Amino acid sequence: xxxxxxxxxxxxxxFPDALxxxxxxxxxxxAVAVGIVESGLVSSLVQKLKTEKEDIQELIxxxxxxxxRVEAFEALATGSVAILKEKLRDPSRAIRCKAAQVLxxxxxxxxxxxxxFKENVFPDLVTLLEDEDAEVRANAAGAIMNSxxxxxxxYAAINAEAIEYLLPLIHDDKSxxxxxxxxxxxxxSEAPEGRTTLLKHVPEFRKQxxxxxxxxxxxxxxxxxxxxxxxARHFLIKMNxxxxxxxxxxxxxxxxxx
Numbered sequence: 001x002x003x004x005x006x007x008x009x010x011x012x013x014x015f016p017d018a019l020x021x022x023x024x025x026x027x028x029x030x031a032v033a034v035g036i037v038e039s040g041l042v043s044s045l046v047q048k049l050k051t052e053k054e055d056i057q058e059l060i061x062x063x064x065x066x067x068x069r070v071e072a073f074e075a076l077a078t079g080s081v082a083i084l085k086e087k088l089r090d091p092s093r094a095i096r097c098k099a100a101q102v103l104x105x106x107x108x109x110x111x112x113x114x115x116x117f118k119e120n121v122f123p124d125l126v127t128l129l130e131d132e133d134a135e136v137r138a139n140a141a142g143a144i145m146n147s148x149x150x151x152x153x154x155y156a157a158i159n160a161e162a163i164e165y166l167l168p169l170i171h172d173d174k175s176x177x178x179x180x181x182x183x184x185x186x187x188x189s190e191a192p193e194g195r196t197t198l199l200k201h202v203p204e205f206r207k208q209x210x211x212x213x214x215x216x217x218x219x220x221x222x223x224x225x226x227x228x229x230x231x232a233r234h235f236l237i238k239m240n241x242x243x244x245x246x247x248x249x250x251x252x253x254x255x256x257x258x
Contacts, residue, residue: 043078061098068105100139107146116147122160129165134174141180175213
């Protein structure tokens, strides 16, 4: 299978669309994704993004997302983040969307988070938070959410004005956008500067406690209870959304607020 896959990758433009589509959808089967990764074919996929036509690029990006669920190190070693950064600026909505999705996957391991920081991808991700397409906005917020786990990532996102562009998205029409925006803001609130800014917007998070999506509700509760501050925690207790602690609560009880 590895030899056949390698042959098709090397001659991808010569194959009918149906065959190419079939090939690229295979990685979503875990065993095939593992086979591609173990055969060292991920680097070939990454390089193809530079030369293939738009529809093939879309399929390659889908394939990379599947492979990155298995292993990200080969993709990182082939300069994929720099290539994906360029794709975030592509005029094609589909390319932008899928590139952001791959970046969300590649930034799960620490090495990926560090590479996103090194390649200064945050400004491009922040720009996509205003994209007309909801799926693009969701994937961009998700990539920021994953990449901002590290301290350097948090400050890079904050300096790129991510908070200002994420805040409107907690009221987005698409629940996936709302969820990732809230989670990304929760991550940025771990930095003192981020928490100071977000304390002013506690009422916006409160509104999402009644969101139509239970997942978004839980994310908003976590953002208020564990990240944003004392005043917000007391609000949740008053509304019987969380139980009152046996002892008097103080900021020292929450590591982020310490």
